């Protein structure tokens with residue numbers, strides 16, 4: 185297992201529960217045992233969850249694995265199935281699961297400026313949390329899920345928050361424009377400014393950030409800046425491995441790669457998605473939790489099993505006390521209708537249909553009907 | 567014994583939540599069996615009555631941990647702790663719950679509940 189986070193841990197668990205009793209090595213470049221990332225922008229950032237609450241392993245769990253932590257993998261020889269580490273060590277394995285996830289994109293030219301943060305790791309969250317505790321003005325660049333959650337948490341902590349988003353409507357890709365607009369209104373509901381269709385030219389300040397210069401010439405004063413412009417798959421180390429690399433490691437619909445003994449799972453992998461009719465990199469927690477079992481089954485079967493089909497992608501987000509849940513593919517739909525509740529109440533179920541069949545569903549504070557509709561999503565190609 | 571609902575009002579495949587502290591839910595399985603467990607997921611603040619009932623297990627509506635209705639045991643991550651189970655009694659068409667004598671578990675650490683807005 186290369187990558188010691190949710191996908192790597194889930195793969196290790198799947199191997200053991202499927203009866204693999206050989207040597208299990210988990211390599212990770214972070215010094216920490218697997219921890220949960222979603223709280224990093226929510227409860228942990230707000231200070232209501234502790235580091236211990238983030239642990240992904242059970243207290244009495246024993247996978248009988250060897251944990252090689254704090255060391256980066258720098259290369260994979262796919263044919264020889266050898267993983268090279270930055271400290272010079274090499275591990276030869278019968279099977280390799282690539283689970284190196286994704287890393288936050290940074291804004292070029294902002295390195296070394298104090299007060300500028302990204303949020304991906306526990307260490308990022310500790311640094312940002314300490315800074316938010318000082319209060320002041322926060323500018324969040326990028327109003328995707330992580331950016332929106334940071335804004336929401338900072339708002340509850342009492343900061344003066346502004347979000348800057350390059351697209352005319354944030355999240356229009358995953359949610360479709362109509363519903364993305366409704367979700368974006370959550371910011372305005374709480375008096376948090378959201379500037380859309382606004383590019384960022386650069387940051388001002390020497391040593392420490394003082395402001396965000398916008399493409400339209402304005403400068404927003406800032407004591408702290410969070411750059412939330414997405415994540416890129418951590419696959420540079422796989423150059424020359426023999427694996428096909430697109431937007432992440434290119435895989436079949438069960439995580440198999442072109443090398444039968446190598447599978448890829450989680451945020452670093454683009455699986456073939458039969459619902460979408462193409463390869464899609466899914467950056468959601470539930471995918472990193474559930475899909476490794478399919479990949480491990482394929483790995484253990486040595487290519488002999490039939491490809492399984494994963495459930496449609498699902499994610500949740502908590503913003504301003506509103507629980508958002510989404511499943512399926514919005515871009516497969518020919519229309520979306522509110523089938524329960526009301527948009528204005530911030531409590532509704534919206535169903536995306538194609539020729540009448542549900543292909544995606546969005547819920548705000550409606551977990552029960554959401555779960556039922558999620559089960560009914562049709563496997564319709566786009 | 568706490569009265570929960572009329573059996574006729576709880577179709578198979580459905581759940582009924584009792585708003586007591588901590589909340590308890592009665593599940594009526596497709597096979598016609600009745601079970602009661604603590605309603606709050608031990609991972610975070612989700613109501614298991616809102617979850618998906620399959621056989622003798624309920625799947626949490628948020629992050630999909632499953633709980634065995636017969637034993638309360640967790641079937642898979644992310645939840646780590648079991649829920650309590652309670653006895654169900656049906657008398658004259660009314661469903662009653664006899665609460666377990668076990669102390670309620672450490673409810674999902676207050677700490678990992680979703681951040682609520684200030685308003």
Ligand SMILES: Cc1cc2nc3c(=O)[nH]c(=O)nc-3n(C[C@H](O)[C@H](O)[C@H](O)COP(=O)(O)OP(=O)(O)OC[C@H]3O[C@@H](n4cnc5c(N)ncnc54)[C@H](O)[C@@H]3O)c2cc1C
Nearest residue numbers: 187189190191213221222257284285286450451468469499
């Ligand atoms: C702040 C935040 C909030 C989120 N909130 C939600 C949410 O509300 N809902 C939701 O569905 N999803 C959410 N997500 C997404 C979810 O956390 C990810 O989908 C999930 O963590 C993916 O797991 P992974 O194991 O594939 O990758 P990661 O968690 O990224 O783990 C990959 C690990 O591999 C390590 N690694 C990378 N390269 C190497 C190398 N060369 N050698 C060794 N180790 C390496 C990394 O350091 C990391 O520890 C959130 C993510 C973040 C960052």
Ligand code: FES
Nearest residue numbers: 607609610626629
């Ligand atoms: S709240 Fe139930 S699994 Fe997370």
